Amino acid sequence: MSRPSLYALQGFVAAARHGNLSHAAQSLHLTVSALSHQIRGLEEQLGQRLFVRKARGVELTADGQRLFERVAEHLEAIEQAMRPYRARRDDVLTITVLPSFATSWLVPRLPGFVDLHPRLEINLQSTADLVDFERDLGIDAGLRFGHGEWPGLRTVHLFDDWVMPSASPALLERLGRPTLRTLERFPLLSAAGNWSRWFETYGGTPPRRFVATFDDSETMLRAAVEGLGVALGRSTLMRPLVKAGLLVPLFSERLKSDKAYHLVYPPRSDDHAGLVAFREWLLAEARSYAALDSTPPPVEVRAPAGQRGTARKAR
Template identity: 65%
Template sequence: MSRPPLQALLGFIAAARAGNLTRAAESMHLTVSALSHQIRTIEERLDRRLFVRGARGVKLTEHGQALYDRIAPHLEAIELALAPRRVRRDDALAVTLMPSFASSWLVPRLPRFLSAHPQLEISLQSNIDPVDFSRETAIDAGIRFGPGKWPGVEAVHLFDDWMTPTASPALIERLGRPTLATLSQFPLLGAPGGRWSEWFAKFGGKPPERFVAIFDDSENLHRAAAEGMGIVLGRVTLARPLVEAGHLVELFDERLKTEFAHYLVYPSRSRDHRGLARFRDWLLEEAATYAASDAMTPRRGGAPKKAPAKTRKAASVKRTRAVR
């Protein structure tokens, strides 16, 4: 048998991590065509299909996941061995997170953590792109909204989220307050992959023929609603600060559970980081209190029973597939 196609395996790993051939090709300074050829080389060698290609990128098949699970740990070990060494500091913690989550949830609570751990220096890096811990060795952990399955990382469930129609007081004053039956007659704001159709299917009413505007960024989507542009099917966690400030109003008691949840994620090299351990424990306590609060307890729509506020969630640790 000929030698293993090592360069092609590197391309396969890059595509699996990115979930997108264009981003993977750019990271390897290749054309998409060249990367696709490398992946086909492995597929032909194994006589197995490794990826399913879709509109939003690529996903590993069962055979592709099995190959990734066998190869990725060895590649990560090589990358770590060759990476420039930095002095490990347990009193310094670098965390990447979505800008919207930072401003709406973490930053308002962070003073409590820093007050309890004044010796710990925390660096927050806002980023919407997937994080590759094997390459970004200066990052210790991340907070992401997603399925809880990412390659080569441990994922600790923090809390679920909910969606509900939300509008500005100015829009309500101008157009009146909608009912479930009349909601679609009001200006609605959309998002790629939005879930308005599921809302109407669950709670009644007819979906609109068009949206007044569509946004691909959650923070701008909620801000547009606060400016009175239209009604957003808002995520409670992102909308809450605007609701508390009086810029938005939740229109109904009904809520739709989000497809994804909030997770703390980190690579195996961060397991023994004492600063991260303190941050993780604090996050779980804050998340449990928040999940049990009135703000996160829907009164209708199949909501779970309210948990005791002081109950600490057990860490749900998983290994798996692509961090967003």
């Protein structure tokens, strides 16, 4: 029997790990048809059926499982050994970035960077998942919101963030504008537990229940725009909505977040020419933004026209 090709074994292992030919083909940058052809050829060469095709994917047969256990770790060892020798293109920069930060801060500024470096190709991967730079060698750097503690990575602090209450003009028209003392009687939206800090700092008691609780700040701010309640949101995410007139900051008071925005990257990216240029530009943009953000958005203290009522309690 002739020796199976390395590509066929690689395709087999990917299909076994994903349990889905479409996902496996995508991870290998192949078409599903090409991957299916590889696996079919391997089955014919070995004289064994390796997969059972099912409605939602594929499943290893007993023979397929034995083959997987014997070859998967060796393919992984080859992959590990070849990683240091992969060619890197300095004119292509791949960055992972939080979706909310990409939308509210990075993308509106990115044309300025592209104008300065028209020959550099920027690939943005928008995800909230943390990247394993040891495994994901195609990713050069990441933009993250956190405490700045990512072991084994270079960490460049960009700027701090602040949280402050805001509401839609429609909600203020309906309920009036709260004061620091009456805020607890308004319908409040919750995310990340910052309301406790707010009331500890500025007085009052958090409500027994919130109108709605979110695990995503961007979704919470969208709910505030729709008039569902008052959001305690991060200024970086809020500023575009405030500028567009969709949200109104309620007070000049605000809280400094215990997290900040950072550029992170592995030591292997130290001399990446594209990243060096991006880092220099990013730090300049961050300094300009931090200077702007040192002053809270202006607060209109006048109550909405025709509205002098008292806010009803959130139920």
